[in-house]
Structures are given as C-alpha cells and as structure tokens.
Amino acid sequence: ELQGCMVDSLEEWTDVNPYAARPFGDRPVWVGYDPAHTGDSAGCVVLAPPMVAGGKFRILERHQWKGMDFAAQAEAIKALTQKYRVEYIGIDATGIGQGVFQLVRAFYPAAREIRYSPEVKTAMVLKAKDTIGSGRLEYDIAHTDITKSFMAIRKTMTASGRSATYDASRSEEASHADVAWATMHALLNEPLTAANGQPSKSILEFNR
Helix, strand or coil: CCHHHEECHHHHCCCCCCCCCCCCCCCEEEEEEECCCCCCCEEEEEEECCCCCCCCEEEEEEEEECCCCHHHHHHHHHHHHHHCEEEEEEEECCCCHHHHHHHHHHHCCCCEEECCCHHHHHHHHHHHHHHHHCCCEEEECCCHHHHHHHHCEEEEECCCCCCEEEEECCCCCCHHHHHHHHHHHHHCCCCCCCCCCCCCCCCCCCCC
C-alpha cells in the first residue's frame, strides 16, 4: 500500500516549486510534529491537504532533527510558518513535547496539543491506515525513510495487557517512526469520516 503513495513529485506536482521562497504559494498546509524522546530524532512534516473532499494529501517536506534543543526545534517550526501558509499545527505534547508546544504556541496560538493515550494512538493509526489504503497520501519516491517510518509501527499491548496500542519497533534506521507519527499528527486535522462519510473498518499494521 505504501508503494502506491510514492510519486515523482517534480514531475507530478506541477503546483509545487521546492526551490521557491514560498514553494506552495499561498495555499494552506498542515504541520505535524513528533518530539525527540531519549535518543530518537524529532520528526516534522509539512502536509498539503486535499483541494477537494476525498482528495489526496501530499507530504511536501519532512524533517528529522537530532540533537536540537526545544528552542531550536520551535524556531525550525516557526521558519515553516514563514515559508508556508500554515493552517494547522499538531504537536505531541505528552512529556518532553510539552516544552516545544509551549514555545510554538507563543507564535502560533492555535497549535493543537495532542496527548497520547492508547485510544488516541489507535485513532491516529486508523486514520492513517484509512488514508493510505484509500490511495489518498502521496510523497516523493526518493523519500524512502517515510515508508520505513510507517513500517516501523507495530500493534502491541499496553503494560496492563488490557488494550491494544501502537508503538515503533526500535530500529535505528526507522528512527522510531517519528516521521510517521508527525504525519499522523497532521492527518488528525481531518475527521476520520471526511473522505467518504464512512468510518474505516480496517485496523491493521502498515506492513501487513
């Protein structure tokens, strides 16, 4: 399914100029951010939402930030708000992400605070699975790290063993799925039923 998301963006996205000061002109984008937990890199994604209901999302930029403190990461997000017309920012503010969230909110008060729970994670994975399964996500064919990031996410049980949740497999290459989580934080801005009015019934891992 993920292979179907990969396109030659320079060829197919005629409305995007990655070399311009404003690559997407004055059209809106959504930003998702996943903080660096110990040893991981932080992930940030710029997502172009569909022009029409049920249309395609496009990952215009993805970033992995290693060894950057809260202020530097917030500044990098601020730079994106100057480069694009940012309509939404979704940030995992659980634990360590709270520091970046507070700094981002200072210049972007509407930033959405996402607090993780098994239910929230499941809803995000469902939404992403539905979007990918419907052929509604595109990213550049060279960005294989996005594919690896999604494939690192596995269904697991919570510590209590009472409910299922999703976590990244600990592979250095996939950087603990930070780009995938960042993408999901951006996708969360679209309701689950927005594509076709029907909620998804699928709840599988991405690598199935």
